[in-house]
Each structure stands twice: as C-alpha cells, then as structure tokens.
Amino acid sequence: MRNVWIICRKELGSYFVSPIAYLLLTMFAVVFGFFFWNALGYFVFMGMSSQMRGNIFPMNVNEQLIRPLLSNISVIGLFLIPMITMRLFAEEKRTGTIELLTTSPVRDVEVILGKWLAAVLLYACILLLTALNFAFLFKYGNPDWKPLAIGYLGLLLQAGALLAIGTFISTLTKNQIIAAAATFGVCLLLWVLEWVSGYETATWARVLSYMSVITHFESFSKGLLVSKDAVYYVTLIFLGLFLTARSIESLRWRS
Amino acid sequence: MITVTELTKKYARHTAVDHISFEVHKGEIVGFLGPNGAGKTTTMRMLTCFLPPTSGAAQVAGFDVLEQPLEVKKRIGYLPETPPLYPEMRTQEYLAFVGKLKGLSGAELRKRVDYVCERCAVADVKEKLLGKLSRGYRQRVGLAQAIIHNPDVLILDEPTAGLDPKQINETRDLIKGLAGDHTIILSTHILPEVEQTCQQVIIINKGKLVATDSVSNLQNRARGAESLLLEIAGRNSELDPAAAKERLERISGVSRVTFKGKRQNRTVFEIESRKDGFVRGDLARAIVESGWDLNELRPTAVSLEEIFLQLTGDKTLPPMEEAVGASR
Numbered sequence: 001m002r003n004v005w006i007i008c009r010k011e012l013g014s015y016f017v018s019p020i021a022y023l024l025l026t027m028f029a030v031v032f033g034f035f036f037w038n039a040l041g042y043f044v045f046m047g048m049s050s051q052m053r054g055n056i057f058p059m060n061v062n063e064q065l066i067r068p069l070l071s072n073i074s075v076i077g078l079f080l081i082p083m084i085t086m087r088l089f090a091e092e093k094r095t096g097t098i099e100l101l102t103t104s105p106v107r108d109v110e111v112i113l114g115k116w117l118a119a120v121l122l123y124a125c126i127l128l129l130t131a132l133n134f135a136f137l138f139k140y141g142n143p144d145w146k147p148l149a150i151g152y153l154g155l156l157l158q159a160g161a162l163l164a165i166g167t168f169i170s171t172l173t174k175n176q177i178i179a180a181a182a183t184f185g186v187c188l189l190l191w192v193l194e195w196v197s198g199y200e201t202a203t204w205a206r207v208l209s210y211m212s213v214i215t216h217f218e219s220f221s222k223g224l225l226v227s228k229d230a231v232y233y234v235t236l237i238f239l240g241l242f243l244t245a246r247s248i249e250s251l252r253w254r255s
Numbered sequence: 256m257i258t259v260t261e262l263t264k265k266y267a268r269h270t271a272v273d274h275i276s277f278e279v280h281k282g283e284i285v286g287f288l289g290p291n292g293a294g295k296t297t298t299m300r301m302l303t304c305f306l307p308p309t310s311g312a313a314q315v316a317g318f319d320v321l322e323q324p325l326e327v328k329k330r331i332g333y334l335p336e337t338p339p340l341y342p343e344m345r346t347q348e349y350l351a352f353v354g355k356l357k358g359l360s361g362a363e364l365r366k367r368v369d370y371v372c373e374r375c376a377v378a379d380v381k382e383k384l385l386g387k388l389s390r391g392y393r394q395r396v397g398l399a400q401a402i403i404h405n406p407d408v409l410i411l412d413e414p415t416a417g418l419d420p421k422q423i424n425e426t427r428d429l430i431k432g433l434a435g436d437h438t439i440i441l442s443t444h445i446l447p448e449v450e451q452t453c454q455q456v457i458i459i460n461k462g463k464l465v466a467t468d469s470v471s472n473l474q475n476r477a478r479g480a481e482s483l484l485l486e487i488a489g490r491n492s493e494l495d496p497a498a499a500k501e502r503l504e505r506i507s508g509v510s511r512v513t514f515k516g517k518r519q520n521r522t523v524f525e526i527e528s529r530k531d532g533f534v535r536g537d538l539a540r541a542i543v544e545s546g547w548d549l550n551e552l553r554p555t556a557v558s559l560e561e562i563f564l565q566l567t568g569d570k571t572l573p574p575m576e577e578a579v580g581a582s583r
Contacts (some may be wrong), residue, residue: 006352006355006356007356010341010344010352013344014341014344017343095337095341096336096337096339099300099305099333099335099339100333100335100339100353100356101356102305103303103304103305103328103331103333104353105325105329105356252305252306253306253307
C-alpha cells in the first residue's frame, strides 16, 4: 500500500509539474462553464415562460438542471480521459524509466494501482471545479444534495472504468499520441453502443446496449444508486487493471 | 555473491544468451565484455529481474531471480544504458523517490540522499530539473540512483557510454571507489575500461561465454604470444607481398602473418609468433637471405584488445576450459 501511494504521489507530481494538469483543468472549466451558463439560461427562460402562460409548471432544479449537466460532464470527461492516461506507461516505455520501476522492489500491481489512482485523483480535481458552479445553485435555489452526491459518485466510477482502459492502452505503445487516439476511440465506442437500443430490441442489441458506459450512468444521474450499474463500473475497472497487469508482464517476456 | 548457471534467453528467432555460467565473489569488480549485441544487456536484465530467463538459473546474494525477485531487487542497484530519469523531476526529488521505492524512509532517506549526492558529485545540481542536466550529470545521477539503498550488488550497463574523456575518467574513479562496499558488474565494449577498473573479466560473444578470468591472467596469456610489426622492402626488384607472406609463414614459431599494406616500395606485415627468443632473429635472417631490406621490426604493445579479438574473432583459440579453471 505504501508503494502504491509513493507511485501515485510521483504521478500526481508529474501531472502538476507539466502543463497537462493545468491545461485540462482550464479547458474543462471553460467548456463546463459554458454548458452551465447555457443550461441555467434555458432553465430560467422555461420558468419565466411557464409563469407568463399562467399554467404553473412544476420546475425542479435537480431534474431539469443538475441531471442534464451531470450527463454533460461525463461527455466532456470522455475527451479528457485519453489525455490523462496517454502518458502513464507510454512515456515510461519511451524514456526507459520503466526499467527503474520493474527493477525496484515493488510489485507490478502496486505500480499499476498507483498510476491509475493518480489519474482518478486528477479527474476528481477536475470534478471539483464543477462543485463551484453547483454551489451557486445552492446559494440561490434549493436543490437536494443527495442525488447530486450520487451523480458525482457515478461520474467517478465511470471515469475510473475508462481511465483503467486508458491505462491498459497506454501500456501497448511507446507513442503517447497513439495511446490517446486509441483510448479515445475505445471510449467513444463504449459510449455510442447504447444507440442500438433506440431501434432494436433483439438480444444482441440489448447486450451491446448493456456494454455501453452511458446505459449505466442513467441511474446515477437520476440520483439512484443501482447496484448492477455500480457493479458494471467496478467490473470494468478490474478488467482494465487486470489487462494492464497482463500487458506489463508480457512486456517482460517480449522485450 | 552472484551465481549464474546455464543461463539462457531465447527469443522467437534467435538466442540472445546461450548457456552462460559464471560466478562473482563479494567485493569484486567484474567487467562484462563483448561487442555490441553480444548479449550483455540481456544478461544484466535477467540478473535484475527485468527479463525472466528462458532456462537456467541466476542467484544474487543467495536469492533466485525467478523465485524471490523482490528480495533480489532489494539488493541490486541497476543503472541501465540510458539512465532512467524523469525529466520533469528535480535531482533531489528524484533520488528521494527512488529511495522510497527501494524501501527507505524518514531520516535515513534524507541521509542517503545527501550521501549519494556528495558521493556522485551531483550536490550542486540538487535543485535542477533532470531534463536540463548535461550528459555527464545525468550519468552521475543515474549512478547515485543505483546506490541510494546501499545495495550489495551494483549492475552498470555501459556506465561510460557517451561521456567525454574527462567524464569517463571521473566515472571510472567513482566506480572504483564504490568497489569496497559493493560487488560490481559493469558491461562495456571499451577494453581499456576493463583493464583500468576491473579485476575480473567475463567475455561473451554472440550470446556465448568466451572466457572468464582475471585481467592480469588474460594479459599474461596474451603475452605468451607476441605480436610484431614488420616493414620490409625489395632492394632491386618490386617485392611481391604474397610471396613474402608465404616465406615468412614458413619460419618456425610464426603462427600468423597478416599483410597490412604497401606504401611505395615498403610493405608492412603484422606477425604473430610464439614468444621465444629466436623468432625475431629467424625473421631478420630470412628477410636478408631473400634479398629484401629490413626497415622495421618491433613488438606491438599487448593489450586486452588483442585477446578480445583473438577470443571473439574467428581465429583458432586455445581451449577455454583451461582459462575458466585458472580463475578458480
């Protein structure tokens, strides 16, 4: 456990020494800021128009503002995740520092967990920015905090799963660009698999749809903690990290 | 300290290391010598548990590299060919990170970081980014990293590659200074390096062990033979190198004649001969009797270079078992 933390601290340090963490934070703050402003504007407009028409339509901040915004965050996250994971192992392979890690008295699994944890923590920092925007809703409105908390949990789980896959892909190449592009492709595919459920109800379509990360976010964004969705993300995390461990091991046999 | 038995590493198409066995005792500096691609790095990587061997076994400080890799790794300091530095880290921060990875902490860690900074002369770049350091400093930080946890065994892969002559000397002195406390294996393809720093040599070529012996024994072995440089010229007629070569080869004690070149009328040969008092006299007589002029005849310095070429080249070799036996 101590070793995991050593690796994690070092990785976080690398993120925040290089411009990458600040770039991601800034990009996210700007993009999400626009989404938030836009959604809030629409929400206020809807409220005003329903009042003017006289029929008092029940407006709910959680349902009509926070829920779509949480989905937006997970979409923006899709673009950030490849940039977070691309360097994790690809960079070590390119510069040869992987030899230091594999000849130090630490287990592969500790290295992998440390790196993945650092990526998750960076993503958590990014999520923390959105708390600022949501804080305004609490100041001027009266939303329920529990669904929001569950939404955050869902975002973290979803990111954890995609980051684990990104970590695995990063072990496959020495080239960060390739790692990022492949991770983006896989993440995007896991995203859009859900679309088939729109027109097809056969078993294969249900399986594909079940495999999609977006299907399982639905309940979290509603503020529901559904165990099968949580299990899906945790399974994906384990799968990603397991494949990473296999890949690191095969590196030794091949190189 | 290190025992290697029948160590083999096979890849899909070729065998990088082929049944190598040797032993290194505590406190020795051993030179691991061979041309590029001979299997030096592969062997070292197997000793450091980076690569698993295909067959055979290696033990470091009594622990097997396959069965107890963590114990082996705790006792090994390794400097790969390119020092494994993170360019975005500062020297001190990096050494502390490596120290922690190797299990140091607290006051002991700080003490070791300060110590290795002094020892490897990198104290003045403690706060610099590793990516901004010069080649010499990078190599020294790499060495500092390897000795941070005071390992029993140090494995250095071409520690002087890419350094300028002054840096090479500094690094060699540093390595020699470390010898008392650590058992050191260093690989190189530079021969004088072995002569200057090592007590033992292990020569490998094309994955096979060619010789293991002490440096002085190897040098003596080479002195049993003598290498001569001969320059002759035809007095009246043009000298035919082929005919001259043939004549010289007939002299007893001469084992090999190599035609080195021809400048105007003068022809240069390199001659390898048994070392007894008569070969040079016989050579001179034969040359004069053939009607040629003897311009120059001198012994060339014997160096490990020749032994190395003898051992790794396609020349016929004395049986190797003898040499291995002599080192025990």
